Amino acid sequence: MDKKQTFSLWYVLAALVGMLLLQEFFTPRHTQTLTYSEFKQALIAGKLDDVVIADGVATGKLKAEGLEQILPKDKLEALKQAGGEHGFATVLVNDPGLVAQLDAAKVRYGSVRESKWLGALISWVAPALVFFGIWWFLMKRMGGGMGHGGMLEIGKSKAKVYMQTETGVTFKDVAGIDEAREELMEVVEFLKNPDRYKRLGGKIPKGVLIVGAPGTGKTLLAKAVAGEAGVPLLSLSGSEFVEMFVGVGAARVRDLFDQAAAKAPCIVFIDEIDALGKARGVGLAGGHEEHEQTL
Numbered sequence: 001m002d003k004k005q006t007f008s009l010w011y012v013l014a015a016l017v018g019m020l021l022l023q024e025f026f027t028p029r030h031t032q033t034l035t036y037s038e039f040k041q042a043l044i045a046g047k048l049d050d051v052v053i054a055d056g057v058a059t060g061k062l063k064a065e066g067l068e069q070i071l072p073k074d075k076l077e078a079l080k081q082a083g084g085e086h087g088f089a090t091v092l093v094n095d096p097g098l099v100a101q102l103d104a105a106k107v108r109y110g111s112v113r114e115s116k117w118l119g120a121l122i123s124w125v126a127p128a129l130v131f132f133g134i135w136w137f138l139m140k141r142m143g144g145g146m147g148h149g150g151m152l153e154i155g156k157s158k159a160k161v162y163m164q165t166e167t168g169v170t171f172k173d174v175a176g177i178d179e180a181r182e183e184l185m186e187v188v189e190f191l192k193n194p195d196r197y198k199r200l201g202g203k204i205p206k207g208v209l210i211v212g213a214p215g216t217g218k219t220l221l222a223k224a225v226a227g228e229a230g231v232p233l234l235s236l237s238g239s240e241f242v243e244m245f246v247g248v249g250a251a252r253v254r255d256l257f258d259q260a261a262a263k264a265p266c267i268v269f270i271d272e273i274d275a276l277g278k279a280r281g282v283g284l285a286g287g288h289e290e291h292e293q294t295l
Contacts, residue, residue: 191229222269
């Protein structure tokens with residue numbers, strides 16, 4: 001696993017740990033759940049210190065002495081481990097005489113209206129954030145063959161940008177194709193001195209089609225032109241324009257030429273253009289195939 005994928009995995013793990021910490025923070029501590037019968041026994045025995053009633057739930061504190069006769073051993077042990085705090089929570093039932101019994105036992109009681117917006121916000125937003133984080137991580141993993149940004153940058157061009165110092169190739173490195181080299185020297189001269197040709201009314205060619213069998217030096221020629229002219233070279237394969245998604249090729253072409261305009265003057269080299277430039281209208285979809293939309 002590479003560093004970027006490991007970094008993304010750490011983000012997902014950090015989100016999960018953050019959710020657990022939030023849940024722990026907003027969960028009341030040192031609280032023992034009592035049945036309603038246990039709550040009534042504690043009330044009758046005078047073991048309730050104070051009671052707060054909110055949304056059908058009674059919470060409060062128990063007096064420490066004499067709880068052995070009311071609570072089972074497991075709940076007593078849990079209260080002892082709480083470190084001296086004897087909090088309780090009880091779901092109330094429909095008992096009209098409860099208030100009178102609290103008054104008779106001289107227990108302090110009250111009612112509060114709690115705002116649940118924070119809990120509701122966490123319950124809705126936190127799962128969505130975790131889901132989005134997992135989706136983001138999976139898209140990054142699935143997009144290993146789709147460029148640096150994966151599916152999230154599917155419409156971005158995959159062109160590799162070579163600056164003058166990065167190509168390291170000039171016409172001195174090209175041998176055996178002297179005629180093609182001489183033709184391309186004119187492009188180099190125009191890139192070096194564009195004002196000279198513009199004064200004479202000359203225009204640089206819109207493009208150069210280099211044809212040859214694999215391994216005959218087409219890519220080397222393109223790098224040599226960029227190296228001689230001292231301009232950036234944007235290089236990519238024609239097959240990288242087309243994906244399974246409709247409109248991706250056209251979007252990548254636009255992004256490619258946006259990059260070229262930002263780095264002008266520069267050279268755009270598209271290798272294996274025959275992946276796109278086959279005869280039109282020969283497919284099952286007629287003139288609406290993705291490669292034709294890209295052209």
